[in-house]
Amino acid sequence: MTGRAGSTDRPPSTPSAHLVRRPRRALLAAATALLTAAAGLAAAAPAQADDPQILRGADLPFTTRQAEDAATNGTVLGPDRTFGQLPAEASGREAVRLDADGEYVEFTLTEPANSIVVRYSIPDNAAGTGISDSLSLYVDGAHDRDLDVTSQYAWYYGSYPFTNNPSAGNQHHFYDDTRALLGRTLPAGTEVRLQVDAGDDAPWYVIDLVDFEQVAPPAAQPAGSLSVTEFGADPTGAADSSNAFDAAVAAGQAQDRTVWIPAGSFRITRHIVVHDVTIRGAGPWHSVLTGNGVGIYGRWTPASTNVHLHDFAIFGDVRERNDGHQINGIGGAIGGGSVISNIWIEHTKVGMWFDGPMDGITVTGARLRNLTADGLNFHRGVSNAVVENTHVRNSGDDGLAIWSHEQRDHRITLRNNTVELPILANGIAVYGGDDITVVDNVVRDTLTQGGGLHAGNRHTAIPADGPIRFERNTLERAGVLDPNWQFGVGALWFYALDAPMDAPITVRDIDIIDASYPGIHFIGNAPITNITFEDVTINGAGTFALQLQAPGSASFSGVTATGLGADGIYDCQGAGAFQVVDAGGNSGWDTRYCGPWPEPGGEGPGPGPDPEPGANLARGRSVSASSQTGPYGPANAVDGDAHSYWESANGSFPQQLTVDLGAVREVDRVVLRLPPLAVWERRSQRVAVLGGQGTSGMSTLSAAADRVFDPAQGNDVEIDLPDTGLRYLRLEFTANTGWPAGQASEVEVYAPA
CATH class of the missing domain: 2.60.120.260 (Galactose-binding domain-like)
Incomplete structure (x- = not known):
């Protein structure tokens, strides 16, 4: 992020299946039951009450x-x-x-x-x-x-x-x-x-x-509410309805009655200031506020309280970025138990920009798209705030940001959100703060000057001094080549620019998939310390697992990397500048490199050296799946361990498993395995094999057929393929007689002998 947007008092600055995870505290207790159930038998014990299925990303309609x-x-x-x-x-x-x-x-x-x-x-x-x-x-x-x-x-x-x-x-x-x-x-x-x-x-x-x-019909007007049309608002958009909305909001506040926006397109040309009022629409497909300058704003001092905004859209008319203009969809200071739900915002500068100090707000079910700057930003002294189940796409700056400028933000939770294609900066960024939780989010496809998840003491933020938690987040194709630095920025990165970073930061159960450059990145002249990494998976990175460009230290346990385009660690600072504390269970990133910046390994992981004759071309390569159940992710199918396995979401077909071989390879057969255990009863999976040099337009190499897996015969299936050159190999599962999901413990791909 080179710039920020929103306040006038500061300088610039597919369907993809949701991933489902079980909390780490329950994994050991549930492992045996899940293994047995996946094998098609009754579980030995029911799932624990504290073991709910957890959705990553927003639950979208x-x-x-x-x-x-x-x-x-x-x-x-x-x-x-x-x-x-x-x-x-x-x-x-x-x-x-x-x-x-x-x-x-x-x-x-x-x-x-x-x-x-x-x-x-x-x-x-x-x-x-x-x-x-x-x-x-x-x-x-x-x-x-x-x-x-x-x-x-x-x-x-x-x-x-x-x-x-x-x-x-x-x-x-x-x-x-x-x-x-x-x-x-x-x-x-x-x-x-x-x-x-x-x-x-x-x-x-x-x-x-x-x-x-499938959009619901327009909702009916609530009993006892005041319609904006009673005050002269024009649902055709021909007349300016700003004055009518002001009058309706004032009456709703004075009479303690809901303000109703019926179906229609209402032209608003300035801020509608709200306090202690509920505004409800017929649904964001039906009730739309539009116009040059449209925005719903809280007061600045004191903050507005008891504001409830529900079920309408704001479509602005912003066609350039001007950080001196307050032309955001929702803005000002709104707290005191306020709730914003099911609001769709496009073509404003920022979707929602809150200028504190303010305390107590929940944003849920929002769609923030096609913006000039941030999707949502909590700026300056915001506390007790939640953003959940919100979809951000094509923001012009950070998708979701917490910025402790002038006053520290604290007790903020960002959970179950999906951020896609921020055109500048980061998917989710934390600039300072105290007691910040970023959990169960999905970030995809960052573009420039930022990464997927970011924490930094920068942009004159008051340095973080309390815990920051990044837990159960998924980053896909995140990280960029920074045009100013001319090196890669990590999918997950930390930047100590203005001050040392020493607040406790926990990074737990993170999946980094197909990072464009490094998976994890530390940069800054000041030390970065007190960070703990637990159970982090890097499944494909264009360059390194870790890129060290700051002094400091961090503890790593259960951090695994496959499909790296270069070495495990980039470090040209000299011995001991950054201490990598190995707390056990780490693998795949123990080599170090210092030298010219390598080109990233193609679209994600690099091809590496030519494989040895007879080698399994799929082992350790980048792999993706249409879905997964619990901890049984696609990386298990290429890890060389026949006892670990991938399993798709239960009850839904077709399902796909796609392996990137890193370069175009000649192949003539694939071997599919299930765990070689008697508990995995005999089953038939209907599987087709496709391949190509890109991920679209793949050719069918072996038509869908019933493949029999029998533990008495090793529980594996060999499928002959026509000799062909391909980079991507895809398995499509359409049935399984043993369990209602696609399953594979190993996918092995071989070149002609």
Whole structure:
């Protein structure tokens, strides 16, 4: 993060399955029962009462589908993580480009939906002001409607804080969303196509993903509430409704009655200041506040209290970044037991920027998208705050941030949130603070000048002096090449810039998957100490497991790394500058390196040296899965231990397991294993084998067939493949007679003899 946004009193500065984990305290007690149950037998004892299934990331009401995985006659872009390129800002670093009439991307619904959100990019114009056009939507072969698309809220240029002048170069922030209610429910199996037709005149369209959702009808007005239309608000958006909203809010506060926003689009051109009032809409698809300058704000001094905002959307009209303007979706100081729920915010500067001091607020179920700066920021003396079940995508700065500027933030929890594609800075950042908990979140696809999770004494924050806990978080394709430093920033990183970092920090049960550069990174001139790492998995990193660029020390236990593109530890500081305390159970990162910065190993882990003849090409490589149950993650299938295993989420097929061999290899067979134990009763799994040089457009190498695993015969299956060159090998599981999930203890891939 080179800059921050929000306050006027400071300088600048797919569907992917949710991962399910059991708390570490229950793993040992539950291990035997889970092993037995997974083998298809009755568990010896019921799960403990303190052993709930825990969801990582937000529990979202929509299903995301990646364009590169859909049927298309367009051009697949990527994978590519080069900042300033279109696929780098796409989810999963791949997208589909449509250039000519008749080119399309087509999705088959896996469950009913009556709405669509399309994440797309179209080009800017020479003036930098953007163009507007349309893209055709077809349902089961029939033209349904034209979707409006525009580049007016995308394409920023130059250096921070950026401009709309294309001549400044450094183009980025390419994507935006368009959404539509379809007027009817489309059943599972419906084919939904995005197609370029005559009249769709943009030079090209790049489709990243779509969200399909079954949206509820508009909610009914609560009994006894005051509708903003009673005070003259215009649901068509033709007239400015700012004064009507002010009057309705004042009446609601005075009469202790809910203020109701019916279905409609209401134009608001300034802040609506709220205190001791409830505002409720008919749902964020139905009740929308829009306009240049729209925002719901608390008071600054004293903070507003007892504010409840529910079930509506705020769509602003911010087209440039100006850190001197208060043009955020929700802002000011709001505390005293306030709750903000089911609010959708787009095209404002920051989604929610809170300027303390303030105490006591919960934000839940928010969607914060396509912003110029942060998704949400707790700035200056915020306490007793919770952000949960919130989805941030395409923020222009940190996705979620805690910034102890001037006054320390304390007792703040960020839990079960999903942050994707912050265009600048970090997914989740903690700048100072006391008693901060960041738990059960998912961060994906960071772009520049930041990583996935970050703690730093920087940006003039009051240094952290109390515990900070990073627990049960998943980081996918996080970390970047910093354009100023010209070296990689970690997926998880710590920066002691303004002062030493010595507050206790616990990093526990973290999954780092396919980091772009180092997995874990320490940097700064001041010491970084008092950090404890427990049970951290680095499953693929472009360079190192650890990158040491600060003095200090940290304790590591149960930290494992596979699929590194370079050595285990980067350290050019000299002996003893940073003490790596080995507390046991660590593996895969015991080598050290000092020298020129290596290029990252391809898309995540590097290919390494050519394997020995007859070697298992999959062992230790980067691997991903469509889902997992408990601690039985995909890395278990390539760890060389036949007694550990991957298991997908129970009760749902198809499921996929994909291994990245690190480079294109010639292969002719794959061996699948289950644990060689009698408790794993004989079973048949229906498995297809696919492969390719990229993760999209894979070819079928062995069609789906019933593969019999018999513990009396070693519990393994060998599948012959046609001699072919591939980098990615994918197993697709569609049935299992022994347990309702895909299972594999080892996936072994071999070259022709």
